[in-house]
Amino acid sequence: xxxxxxxxxxxxxxxxxxxxxxxxxxxxxxxxxxxxxxxxxxxxxxxxxxxxxxxxxxxxxxxxxxxxxxxxxxxxxxxxxxxxxxxxxxxxxxxxxxxxxxxxxxxxxxxxxxxxxxxxxxxxxxxxxxxxxxxxxxxxxxxxxxxxxxxxxxxxxxxxxxxxxxxxxxxxxxxxxxxxxxxxxxxxxxxxxxxxxxxxxxxxxxxxxxxxxxxxxxxxxxxxxxxxxxxxxxxxxxxxxxxxxxxxxxxxxxxxxxxxxxxxxxxxxxxxxxxxxxxxxxxxxxxxxxxxxxxxxxxx
Amino acid sequence: xxxxxxxxxxxxxxxxxxxxxxxxxxxxxxxxxxxxxxxxxxxxxxxxxxxxxxxxxxxxxxxxxxxxxxxxxxxxxxxxxxxxxxxxxxxxxxxxxxxxxxxxxxxxxxxxxxxxxxxxxxxxxxxxxxxxxxxxxxxxxxxxxxxxxxxxxxxxxxxxxxxxxxxxxxxxxxxxxxxxxxxxxxxxxxxxxxxxxxxxxxxxxxxxxxxxxxxxxxxxxxxxxxxxxxxxxxxxxxxxxxxxxxxxxxxxxxxxxxxxxxxxxxxxxxxxxxxxxxxxxxxxxxxxxxxxxxxxxx
Numbered sequence: 149x150x151x152x153x154x155x156x157x158x159x160x161x162x163x164x165x166x167x168x169x170x171x172x173x174x175x176x177x178x179x180x181x182x183x184x185x186x187x188x189x190x191x192x193x194x195x196x197x198x199x200x201x202x203x204x205x206x207x208x209x210x211x212x213x214x215x216x217x218x219x220x221x222x223x224x225x226x227x228x229x230x231x232x233x234x235x236x237x238x239x240x241x242x243x244x245x246x247x248x249x250x251x252x253x254x255x256x257x258x259x260x261x262x263x264x265x266x267x268x269x270x271x272x273x274x275x276x277x278x279x280x281x282x283x284x285x286x287x288x289x290x291x292x293x294x295x296x297x298x299x300x301x302x303x304x305x306x307x308x309x310x311x312x313x314x315x316x317x318x319x320x321x322x323x324x325x326x327x328x329x330x331x332x333x334x335x336x337x338x339x340x341x342x343x344x345x346x347x348x349x350x351x352x353x354x355x356x357x358x359x360x361x362x363x364x365x366x367x368x369x370x371x372x373x374x375x376x377x378x379x380x381x382x383x384x385x386x387x388x389x390x391x392x393x394x395x396x397x398x399x400x401x402x403x404x405x406x407x408x409x410x411x412x413x414x415x416x417x418x419x420x421x422x423x424x425x426x427x428x429x430x431x432x433x434x435x436x437x438x439x440x441x442x443x444x445x446x447x448x
Numbered sequence: 449x450x451x452x453x454x455x456x457x458x459x460x461x462x463x464x465x466x467x468x469x470x471x472x473x474x475x476x477x478x479x480x481x482x483x484x485x486x487x488x489x490x491x492x493x494x495x496x497x498x499x500x501x502x503x504x505x506x507x508x509x510x511x512x513x514x515x516x517x518x519x520x521x522x523x524x525x526x527x528x529x530x531x532x533x534x535x536x537x538x539x540x541x542x543x544x545x546x547x548x549x550x551x552x553x554x555x556x557x558x559x560x561x562x563x564x565x566x567x568x569x570x571x572x573x574x575x576x577x578x579x580x581x582x583x584x585x586x587x588x589x590x591x592x593x594x595x596x597x598x599x600x601x602x603x604x605x606x607x608x609x610x611x612x613x614x615x616x617x618x619x620x621x622x623x624x625x626x627x628x629x630x631x632x633x634x635x636x637x638x639x640x641x642x643x644x645x646x647x648x649x650x651x652x653x654x655x656x657x658x659x660x661x662x663x664x665x666x667x668x669x670x671x672x673x674x675x676x677x678x679x680x681x682x683x684x685x686x687x688x689x690x691x692x693x694x695x696x697x698x699x700x701x702x703x704x705x706x707x708x709x710x711x712x713x714x715x716x717x718x719x720x721x722x723x724x725x726x727x728x729x730x731x732x733x734x735x736x737x738x739x740x741x742x743x744x745x746x
Binding site: 166 | 651722
């Protein structure tokens with residue numbers, strides 16, 4: 149009401165605003181930005197994780213870059229990324245389109261679909277480890293030979309299991325993104341297509357898929373960049389094994405640093421991890437022509 | 449204070465219902481491929497969950513001889529007793545402390561920052577802060593864990609719950625700020641103006657106007673962060689050592705190391721540690737799911 153009495157708006161000093169952002173900034177800088185800078189610095193040192201830290205120039209980098217373990221870890225990381233993308237994307241689009249439909253039972257299916265999203269990677273990995281056990285698991289119990297293989301003991305199979313479990317965990321999330329994307333496609337496009345006599349499949353490829361372009365890029369970015377950080381799942385499921393068949397970069401870093409006490413080389417691997425992630429994010433952003441997160445802020 | 453009728457939000461975000469109702473109304477043909485995939489995926493998701501649940505209720509002695517997909521004739525809670533006797537109550541409390549201790553400050557700080565960024569968009573400092581948080585979205589936690597370990601040691605916090613809380617807050621901030629800022633931005637400017645005319649300070653406006661109007665977003669961000677931190681594995685693995693500081697995911701892992709052969713007991717532990725989250729899921733499914741995609745869907 150006093151708005152109508154028309155005394156001039158009091159010019160409150162806006163100086164308080166930056167202070168409101170200060171607590172978040174302090175914690176974020178202290179435990180995310182400084183560690184990020186710190187990992188670069190640590191990659192030029194020698195440290196066993198307990199004693200003193202000694203600067204050692206390029207020793208760690210030389211060790212990491214000449215270690216045949218690095219190209220292998222990069223290759224496994226790339227394979228996990230590429231194969232899990234190729235498996236998850238079509239599946240998520242299909243399920244997302246399906247879930248976007250209006251039948252009631254789809255909502256009920258949705259309740260079950262999204263349960264894996266709430267579980268920890270550790271819990272999922274542990275349950276699958278038990279389920280896939282060649283002697284005590286599901287396959288052995290059902291006495292089906294094909295299902296009672298040594299799933300986590302053979303390199304090819306273990307890799308397949310990792311891809312399967314990753315998909316089991318994350319397809320629901322990406323379906324959810326696609327469901328949102330499909331629901332925002334204007335209905336008029338489909339009506340027009342129907343008048344033109346386009347069938348269901350034609351509609352999917354001519355309308356749904358092109359309209360989902362940005363959704364595909366968002367989802368793919370999250371999948372690809374996220375795949376660099378599958379640590380919990382692979383660590384609990386296979387510990388990088390058998391041998392080093394599933395030893396992705398993040399796992400390589402952990403093992404070098406916290407198991408072999410080589411924090412210098414481990415930091416160098418972490419730097420590589422950051423750089424690969426950034427390169428991929430930028431590449432996908434260029435492909436898409438815009439950044440999913442930043443674009444929402446442009447209108448401000 | 450909270451007599452505000454509805455949170456003004458962009459229609460496409462409000463709920464999925466509206467577009468859903470109109471979606472393909474004229475189309476009678478079924479989506480066969482989608483339907484098939486939908487039912488197959490249901491089986492793929494449901495069978496392991498079902499198997500884990502029924503197995504956790506079987507006696508270990510009978511487990512090996514039984515058909516794994518048939519529930520036990522006389523279910524037993526012995527496995528659960530074993531899990532609880534293995535100190536899981538303590539791990540549960542640890543998880544609650546870490547989650548609550550990290551989520552509350554993370555959301556409060558993020559909300560204050562989001563408010564400042566939206567209201568002070570003209571100030572270069574705040575735009576820079578916003579840019580920093582956006583970049584933060586791309587920092588993988590794994591890559592920073594070695595320096596975090598070093599910092600925690602130097603702060604003499606190693607093997608404490610606070611060691612888990614501090615980095616958890618930091619890594620919850622970027623996405624929380626992004627999502628909350630999007631919602632604060634949707635609060636009509638006139639409301640801010642009239643608050644100012646009434647002589648309200650930014651601090652009052654923050655809590656009396658912006659917070660009630662963005663309550664759904666605050667809730668989704670809270671749930672999302674709680675889930676992420678509750679399920680966290682790497683930080684406890686690296687930053688704690690003694691059994692007394694274990695959180696549930698880590699306890700689960702060590703439990704399996706100990707009782708690996710006892711499949712029913714291991715699965716009882718899995719079910720038990722999952723239960724709190726499933727309860728949350730049952731009550732807050734909509735908020736949870738919208739929270740998961742709030743930062744991304746478009």
